[in-house]
Amino acid sequence: MSAAVIGRWGRALAIGLTLLATTANAQTKRALGVDDFLGLKVASDIQLSPSGQQVAFTVSVASLAENRTVSRLWLHDLTTGSTRELTRGEGSDFSPRWAPDGRTLGFISTRNGSPEVWRIRTDGGEPIRMTRVASGVSQFFWSPDTTAVYVVTDVKWPPEQEIDRREGSHETNAKIWTELFYRHWNEWRVGLRQHLFRVSLADGSAQDLLPLDRDIPTLALGGTDVAVSPLGTELAVAFNDDSTVATSTNNDVFLVGPDGAGLVRMTENRGNDHSPAYSPNARWIAYLSMATPGFEADRQAVVVYDRATGERQELTAGWDVSVSGFIWARDSRAIVAEVEERGAHNLYRITVPEGQRTPLVRGGYNTAPQLSRSGDTLLFLRQTAVAPPELYLTRLDETNRPPTKLTSLNDATLAEIDLRPLEPFGFVGAAGDSVHGWLMKPPGFDQSQKYPVAYLIHGGPQGAWTDNWHQRWNYALFASRGYVVAAVNFHGSTGYGQAFTNSISGHWGDLPVEDLMKGLDVVAALPYVDPARVGAAGASYGGYMIYWLAGQTDRLKALVAHDGIFNTASMAGTTEELWFTRHEFGGALASEAGRKLLDTWSPANHVDRWRAPILIVHGQQDFRVDVSEGLQAFTAAKERGVEAKFLYFPDEGHFVLKPRNRRLWWGVVLDWLDEHLKPAAP
Secondary structure (H helix, E strand, O other): OOHHHHHHHHHHHHHHHHHHHHHHHHHHOEOOOHHHHHHOOEEEEEEEOOOOOEEEEEEEEEEOOOOEEEEEEEEEEOOOOOEEEOOOOOOOEEEEEEOOOOOEEEEEEOOOOOOEEEEEEOOOOOOEEOOOOOOOOOEEEEOOOOOEEEEEEEEEOOOOOHHHHHHOOOOOOOOOOOOOOOEEOOEEOOOEEEEEEEEEOOOOOEEEOOOOOOOOOOOOOOOOOEEEOOOOOOEEEEEEOOOOHHHOOOEEEEEEOOOOOOOEEOOOOOOOEEEEEEOOOOOEEEEEEOOOOOOOOOOOEEEEEEOOOOOEEEOOOOOOOOEEEEEEOOOOOEEEEEEEEOOEEEEEEEEOOOOOEEEEEOOOEEEEEEEOOOOOEEEEEEEEOOEEEEEEEEEHHHOOOOOEEOOOOOHHHHOOEOOOOOEEEEEEOHHHOEEEEEEEOOOOOOOOOOEEEEEEEOOOOOOOOOOOOOOOOOHHHHHOOOOEEEEEEOOOOOOOOHHHHHOOOOOOOOHHHHHHHHHHHHHHOOOOEEEEEEEEEEEOHHHHHHHHHHOOOOOOOEEEEEOOOOOHHHHHHHOOOHHHHHHHHOOOOOOHHHHHHHHHOOHHHHHHHOOOOEEEEEEOOOOOOOHHHHHHHHHHHHHOOOOEEEEEEOOOOOOOOOHHHHHHHHHHHHHHHHHHHOOOOO
């Protein structure tokens, strides 16, 4: 036998053995379980040290024993490549922020009960408490000279209240209010304001910098809304000073001295301006800006303001994307921006003031960028639908090479799990527009089998399904029970141009429905899908769509509605952010135009067509979509004789966050789908 023949036989044998090993390895892996999912570590909030040698970040994990999410600070050393846990003990530690000198790491901790600011040396030693604030701290920022920290905390406002006078020494849990925005998201805000304080580290004294009848920084629609000048001479803070904030998105950026003096308005735009950030040389203040008043999902631009001249310039003009966040390069000549595009969360470099952009990292979900001092190395968090967030690094002169993974927080567990990557698909949807979606196949996938479908519908409605490891609506957990998971980014979704996002306003029940049904046509035609076994699940607007589709189609054999809108009129009267329903339905509840659209697109008007079994989930503390929406839907289903089940959480809001509740949610939801989409065992 010739050497060439022997070589070919050898290569063929090697390939065969590799395929056998790969198949055997896949067969030994198992499906992701709920307890596996809850036990995974989640990295967030990375912060590069001033020296550029260490990265601090938060690692969180659900504790079923304590029924809370426990967070700790971790450190990664870029010189040695080592990763270690920095803090331990009672409570949780989060929000790491390096002191300007780089020797000390400040953070917020609940180790003594209330969240306060602590500090720790990274070369050893125990944490030292820095603040004692009565209501606890939600955010903090170092002063450049490290003599103080600026903290955000709640204060009683006004100091003298009617409820105090009436109760006297006989306290109650009652509340009295005369203004809107009396509650927000999942908390009551009656008699409270959020204010910014300067806390001296020498004597612990705290000064309310802006003791006004406003939430400073803003409670709603902001980001990181306090910035301290590198010179220490002023702060930039975003808040809404309109008379009725419940109907307004008009956050503006204001400048104020470090002692609270000299408050001046920096922005005049009637839309949402927020997230100010000083350039390291203090010349520029960059911020995020939306142009349309009353619209929370408008295109979000990056604008830079020249401190010397007062001139401003949009860096992203002519680019039909929204920037969700950014950081400055250390030379003040560029920013790194986070941009959502077609189901991915990408990172770009944008020069200042020219606005020239260069893609740095694409694909997957990339966040929290940090640039090295030299500007040639980018650190960031990366996740995909098959991998929770980990710390990554890329060199900007080698952007054609895949990023380098620096941490391995969950590798041991994930090595045992059969996870299938998302697969994109597309079709022509409503109005002849291109529509994009995702598929995930179940573990142990067999092309010759017929699988049921879990059809997921996102909320927002201006949101999107992306290639990420979702902490609540996780594709892999739905797939784990043997489902093909399908998710369509219908009209109204973000990341496909602003016109596409805008198209859903006033059209909640037509354009998205056409997209969802056409997307289902594509999925149902796949040779491995059983079109007779399709269930759908969604939350918020996705929950609305479940209620709406229940009265529009018989193609869905099982439904799950989480914190959905059932009666659009009652939702408009109970939600706290009134700008939302006014924009989406063309006016207030009391207006003729608003009432007409609210009535047109209300699922409550189509209950007579409901047939499919429906699981309704709602949290008592959901102040965005009141629990009464779920109660009304359940009542309507039962009165129609439709099979229905209600999963009620007295201690959750719009999201289910407590570990034991999360575990229960997944069990009930997946079992409901199994009960109605899988044949009974013989």
